[in-house]
Each structure stands twice: as C-alpha cells, then as structure tokens.
Amino acid sequence: MTAVETAVAPTGLGRSRIGAVVRMHLSTPFMALGLPMLITLAVLTLNYLIWQLILLANPTLPQADPDAFIYNGGAVWIAFYLLSIAIQTMNATFRYALGMSVTRRDYLLGTGAFMLILSVVFVALYAVLGVIERATDGWGVNGWMISGFGMMDLPLWKVLLIWMGAMLIGMGLGVFYGAVFVQWRTTGVLITSILIAGAILAGVWVLTETQGWADLIELVVTATAWETAIAIVAATGLAFGVTYLLMRRAPVRE
Amino acid sequence: MKHIITTEALTKRFGSEEAVSSVSLALEPGRVYGLLGRNGAGKSTLMRLLTGQEFATSGAIRVFGESPVENAGVLDRICFIKETQSYPDAFKARHVLANAPHFFRNWDQVYADRLVDLFEVPMHRHMKKLSRGQRSAVGAIVGLASRAELTLFDEPYAGLDAVARRAFYDALLADIAEHPRTVLFSTHLIDEAADLLEHVVAISHGRIVLDADADELRGAAATVAGPAAAVEEFVSRRESTGVRRLGGLATATVTSLDDSGKAAARAAGLDLTEVSLQDLVIARLGADLERADKKEVAA
Structure with missing residues (x-):
C-alpha cells in the first residue's frame, strides 16, 4: 500500500483558503495546462499541413493570392476552451470545495486566480509561437495563426494583449455560465442564454435605430491598448461580480 | 464558550415541504453526538444548514458563536464529511489526500498515512472508479485526520464493510481520546455506534423527538x-x-x-x-x- 507523501499541514499564509482552491484546480496539471498546450501545437501542426497540402495542389497560389493564409482562426480555440473549462471546472469542483469547508467567495476568488494563471501560461505559449511565426515569415508559407486575422502588421505585444483579452472574456463568461449551471442547472443555462441573446439583439436594434454603428466602430478602432486592456479587465471583473452575486446564495446540491 | 452549536427555531422548507422544522439545539464542545433518524428525516439537511452549505428559511444558527454562512473563520474550524461528497472527475484518492492539508489547519499527515494503510485505500485509482466502501474510507480518513474542532460525519461509512466500520469506530474513539473535539455524526447503525455516543439527538419529520444524554x-x-x-x-x-x-x-x-x-x-x-x-x-x-x-x- 502506498501512503501519501508525508507533509506537514501548512500554516499562516501558506494555508490561504484561496491558495488551497488554486492548488485544488492545479492538482491535475496535465489536464489543466499540458493538454490544451498540446492541442494548440496540434492545431498549428494541422494548419501547417493543410497549407502545405494546398500548396502541393496549387503551387502558384502564393503568386496568385499572397494573402491566402493570413486569415486563420486556429488560435481562437483557446478562448472557447477556457469558456468550456470554466463551466466544467465550476460544475466539478464547487461541491467538492464547499465540502472541504471553503466559502463561496474564496472558491470564486481561487477559481478566478486559477483561470488567470491559465491565461498567462497560454499567452506565454502564444508569445513563443508568435515570435517564431514572425521570425519565419509565417512558418515559411506566409501562414499566420497567432497573428492571424491580418494582425501580422500589429506589434506582437498588441496581438498578445488581444488574445489575453479573448481568454479573459471567455473565462469570465465560462465562470458566469458555470455559476448559473451550479445554481439552476440546464434550465438556468437555457433561460440565461435566451436572455443574453435578447439583450444582444436589443443592443443591435438600438445601434441600428440610432445609426450608432459608425460611432461604435470608431470607438473600438481608436481605443488605445490601455483603454482596451481596461475595458477587458472591467468586463471580466463584471462577469466575476455578477457570478459572485449568483453564487453567494447557491446551495450545495447533491 | 458554553455551546459549540446552537440553533433556534431553525426551519428549512423546500417548496411546501418542511425538511427541518423549528429545530432548537445546543451542542456542547468536546462531546460525541449521534444524529439519528430515518431516511428523509432531515438529518442531512440539518447538517448542511450547520455547515453553511444550505440556507435556512427561518430561525438562527450559531456555530462557534457566529453564523456559519460564508464565514471563513467558522468554516475553517469545521470538517463535514458526507457519503454523497462529490469529487472532481480527474481526482484520484491521492489527490484528495494531497489537497486536504491545505483545507484543514489541524491536518495530521502521519495519521492520515496510517489510516490509508488501515483502510487499504488504492491511492492511484480514480475516485469514480473506487468502490462505495473505498470512497467512504477516503471520506473517513479526511474526517479523522483533519482533526477539525467540529467534525460532522453524515453516514460517510455507509459503504464500509463491517470490519472497516469497526476499524473506523475504534480509530475515532482512540483519536478523540487523544485529541478531544466535538463530533456530530448521523447513522442508521445505532447499535454499532452506541459505545461512541455521549449524546443522542433523534429527528423525525424534521423535528427533534429526542435530545438526551446517552448514558442517562x-x-x-x-x-x-x-x-x-x-x-x-x-x-x-x-x-x-x-x-x-x-x-x-x-x-x-x-x-x-x-x-x-x-x-x-x-x-x-x-x-x-x-x-x-x-x-x-x-x-x-x-x-x-x-x-x-x-x-x-x-x-
């Protein structure tokens, strides 16, 4: 019989409840970090193979259409991954963590910190890939994944900031949906989705009615990096704030 | 502190059904309490209310003199182990026991290691792949080795076989003699646990029908x-x-x-x-x- 590694129960700052929640999420690091990194590399490899396949079938494509491979959504998957992992994580760990005498507030803060760690690690991976992508002029085939969507002319740090924002928003939305699922299960998720879709439609309606689209696009285009970053952090913070309001009255369902 | 737990007219309704009905209790520190009752009597709901996992419809709860709801200062001193405890899918038994020291301030790893051997828990098997008894054993180990000032067991040993249950009772009895603390546990197996109980609280249809010293x-x-x-x-x-x-x-x-x-x-x-x-x-x-x-x- 194998006994667990002997360790003394941590005390003081080393025994922070929020830290314990982060550790809980990172208990299976391959699932949390390793697997998505491997998937990112696999997506890049598959994209590269597809580009080569297209070039094999049509060798004159680079001359006919030099921009053929500059639009690629391969890097977006990580934002959707964080969204789904946030929902899944909340469902899998909320009851467990509260069973370990954690408050809802500490659970949410620890989960947010864990998500932030994931975002930082994935952005670091994107930074490495982005540097290589630029050094090789798009992997030698003018194919762009990290700086896709025509972002190869933007400074890399701006591209990374955009990805960080996408990840944070994906995570914020995922945590919010996770809380809705924990509290009201599938019915809650469906009703919330309908309400959100209704709110988006209402926004589109108002913008169209007031001819405000041009102003909105102008606002987005002219926003500085810091303004964008602040907006992203504010949106993520809002998602977490609303999530806490939902979760502070969430019972632990069997 | 005279009482570790007090409740006054504590009531919990689910729709029109009253799961816990005007319960008033006062539990003293350092004693072993048995919460007894039939299935659906309200034992688990009462325990979830005491640990802030469920919210009262009306009435008051004080644990260590304060409300347990979203109270880290109170929850930090509690360990609540239940048979229905859920674990993350990717967790193996070793993950549960590696995380526990970070949640419980009095955690004793050496004692936990001994209990792992005693209950023969397969540490490298996923929790969802463990038998009901093995899952119960993991819960029992966490409950015992946490040495929380207030430990609540909601039938965590229901899946254990008779030999393992006896080992659990003996371990609990020996450990609380050495490290006194308050234990509240619900059970159907009253005779088995009778030697352990110092005080008995019986609940029926959400109401307390017996609240007395076991010896008396x-x-x-x-x-x-x-x-x-x-x-x-x-x-x-x-x-x-x-x-x-x-x-x-x-x-x-x-x-x-x-x-x-x-x-x-x-x-x-x-x-x-x-x-x-x-x-x-x-x-x-x-x-x-x-x-x-x-x-x-x-x-």
Whole structure:
C-alpha cells in the first residue's frame, strides 16, 4: 500500500483558503495546462499541413493570392476552451470545495486566480509561437495563426494583449455560465442564454435605430491598448461580480 | 464558550415541504453526538444548514458563536464529511489526500498515512472508479485526520464493510481520546455506534423527538414484561412507547424508570430488561410516526 507523501499541514499564509482552491484546480496539471498546450501545437501542426497540402495542389497560389493564409482562426480555440473549462471546472469542483469547508467567495476568488494563471501560461505559449511565426515569415508559407486575422502588421505585444483579452472574456463568461449551471442547472443555462441573446439583439436594434454603428466602430478602432486592456479587465471583473452575486446564495446540491 | 452549536427555531422548507422544522439545539464542545433518524428525516439537511452549505428559511444558527454562512473563520474550524461528497472527475484518492492539508489547519499527515494503510485505500485509482466502501474510507480518513474542532460525519461509512466500520469506530474513539473535539455524526447503525455516543439527538419529520444524554437514556429506560393486565396497569402511570401483546403476555418500554419504579415493577411480578439505544430510538421514532399518522387521519 502506498501512503501519501508525508507533509506537514501548512500554516499562516501558506494555508490561504484561496491558495488551497488554486492548488485544488492545479492538482491535475496535465489536464489543466499540458493538454490544451498540446492541442494548440496540434492545431498549428494541422494548419501547417493543410497549407502545405494546398500548396502541393496549387503551387502558384502564393503568386496568385499572397494573402491566402493570413486569415486563420486556429488560435481562437483557446478562448472557447477556457469558456468550456470554466463551466466544467465550476460544475466539478464547487461541491467538492464547499465540502472541504471553503466559502463561496474564496472558491470564486481561487477559481478566478486559477483561470488567470491559465491565461498567462497560454499567452506565454502564444508569445513563443508568435515570435517564431514572425521570425519565419509565417512558418515559411506566409501562414499566420497567432497573428492571424491580418494582425501580422500589429506589434506582437498588441496581438498578445488581444488574445489575453479573448481568454479573459471567455473565462469570465465560462465562470458566469458555470455559476448559473451550479445554481439552476440546464434550465438556468437555457433561460440565461435566451436572455443574453435578447439583450444582444436589443443592443443591435438600438445601434441600428440610432445609426450608432459608425460611432461604435470608431470607438473600438481608436481605443488605445490601455483603454482596451481596461475595458477587458472591467468586463471580466463584471462577469466575476455578477457570478459572485449568483453564487453567494447557491446551495450545495447533491 | 458554553455551546459549540446552537440553533433556534431553525426551519428549512423546500417548496411546501418542511425538511427541518423549528429545530432548537445546543451542542456542547468536546462531546460525541449521534444524529439519528430515518431516511428523509432531515438529518442531512440539518447538517448542511450547520455547515453553511444550505440556507435556512427561518430561525438562527450559531456555530462557534457566529453564523456559519460564508464565514471563513467558522468554516475553517469545521470538517463535514458526507457519503454523497462529490469529487472532481480527474481526482484520484491521492489527490484528495494531497489537497486536504491545505483545507484543514489541524491536518495530521502521519495519521492520515496510517489510516490509508488501515483502510487499504488504492491511492492511484480514480475516485469514480473506487468502490462505495473505498470512497467512504477516503471520506473517513479526511474526517479523522483533519482533526477539525467540529467534525460532522453524515453516514460517510455507509459503504464500509463491517470490519472497516469497526476499524473506523475504534480509530475515532482512540483519536478523540487523544485529541478531544466535538463530533456530530448521523447513522442508521445505532447499535454499532452506541459505545461512541455521549449524546443522542433523534429527528423525525424534521423535528427533534429526542435530545438526551446517552448514558442517562440507557440507565433510565427499561422493558417490562409479564401478564398483559399487569403491564398495562404498570405503564398507565408512566411514559412508555406502547404495549405489545402476545397472547396473555405483553411487553412495553418505559422511557424513564428510577430505582423505586424498578422496585415497583418487580413487586408487580414484571420482568425488567435493559433497552438498547437502538430500541429506544426506534421506539421514540415509532411513537412519533404514530402521532404523525393520527394527526394526518384527524386532518
């Protein structure tokens, strides 16, 4: 019989409840970090193979259409991954963590910190890939994944900031949906989705009615990096704030 | 601090159903409490209310003198182990026990290691792949090695076999002797756990029907047996749980019988036998059921 590694129960700052929640999420690091990194590399490899396949079938494509491979959504998957992992994580760990005498507030803060760690690690991976992508002029085939969507002319740090924002928003939305699922299960998720879709439609309606689209696009285009970053952090913070309001009255369902 | 837990008129409703009904309790520190009752009686709901996992409809709860709801200072001193505890899918037993020290301030890893060997827990198997008994053993280990000032067990050992259950009771008894703390545990297996219990709280239909010191209960109660007429005459002046007849003979459990009462029973030609805690609780719960049935018929 194998006994667990002997360790003394941590005390003081080393025994922070929020830290314990982060550790809980990172208990299976391959699932949390390793697997998505491997998937990112696999997506890049598959994209590269597809580009080569297209070039094999049509060798004159680079001359006919030099921009053929500059639009690629391969890097977006990580934002959707964080969204789904946030929902899944909340469902899998909320009851467990509260069973370990954690408050809802500490659970949410620890989960947010864990998500932030994931975002930082994935952005670091994107930074490495982005540097290589630029050094090789798009992997030698003018194919762009990290700086896709025509972002190869933007400074890399701006591209990374955009990805960080996408990840944070994906995570914020995922945590919010996770809380809705924990509290009201599938019915809650469906009703919330309908309400959100209704709110988006209402926004589109108002913008169209007031001819405000041009102003909105102008606002987005002219926003500085810091303004964008602040907006992203504010949106993520809002998602977490609303999530806490939902979760502070969430019972632990069997 | 005189009481570690107090509740006043604590009520929890789910829709029109009252799972916990105006419960008032006061539990003293350093004792082992048994929370007994039938399935659906309200034991688990009461425990979830005490640990802030569920929210009261009305009434007050104080644990360590404060509300437990979203109170890290209170929850930090509690360990609540239940049979239905869920674990993340990717977790193996070793993950549960590697995380526990970060959640419980008094965690004793050396003791946990010993318990892992005692219960023969396969540490490298996923929690969802463990048998019910093995999952129960992991819960029992966390509950014991956490050494929380207040430990609540909601039938965590229900899946354990008889040998493992005995090992659990022995480990709990030995450990609380060395590291005194308050334990509240719910169980159906009253006789098995009887030696452990210092105080008994029985719940039926969400209401407390018995809240008494275990030794006093055992000492005070007795079963009288003899001719039916003599038994009926004897219990007519005392609190009893009903007369059971068998031909011309009858038995009845008298819940409170002092020395003079026992002498009177013997003088009336009745035999006296001790009542087990389980019989006593069953008798109380049975009496409550009877009352509930009569109330329903009357309504």
